[in-house]
Amino acid sequence: QVQLVESGGGLVQAGGSLRLSCAASGRTFSSYNMGWFRQAPGKEREFVAVIGRSGSVTSYADSVKGRFTISRDNARNMVYLQMSSVILEDTAVYCCAASPSYFGVQPTGFGSWGQGTQVTVSS
Numbered sequence: 001q002v003q004l005v006e007s008g009g010g011l012v013q014a015g016g017s018l019r020l021s022c023a024a025s026g027r028t029f030s031s032y033n034m035g036w037f038r039q040a041p042g043k044e045r046e047f048v049a050v051i052g053r054s055g056s057v058t059s060y061a062d063s064v065k066g067r068f069t070i071s072r073d074n075a076r077n078m079v080y081l082q083m084s085s086v087i088l089e090d091t092a093v094y095c096c097a098a099s100p101s102y103f104g105v106q107p108t109g110f111g112s113w114g115q116g117t118q119v120t121v122s123s
Helices: none
Strands: 004-007 010-013 018-024 033-039 046-051 058-060 068-073 078-083 092-099 117-122
Touching: 004 092, 018 033, 018 092, 018 117, 033 068, 033 078, 046 068, 046 078, 058 068, 078 092
Parallel strands: 010 117
Antiparallel strands: 004 018, 018 078, 033 046, 033 092, 046 058, 068 078, 092 117
């Protein structure tokens, strides 16, 4: 399995931008599909975005489409989530996840998870 560590969370004003990073251990990072999920207090974990192994294929939740961008750097074992035009409803703990085979929106498809980073959007 791959070990994942997120960073980049914090407090951001509505309408602002933030970039989350996820550092992965291991030499086989490029063989994993990578996803971002979020969980707000009292709510279930929610799919945000997913990117394929080479980075050429991506998919987004409707709630973030056009505002968030997922990308990856296989040479650096990193995956990113660029958040723009954030809204109050984006407040959540954001986690990255990895799967060697699954490319989709279900959290249960991903076997490796990071601890998460808190994003708080203020008005």
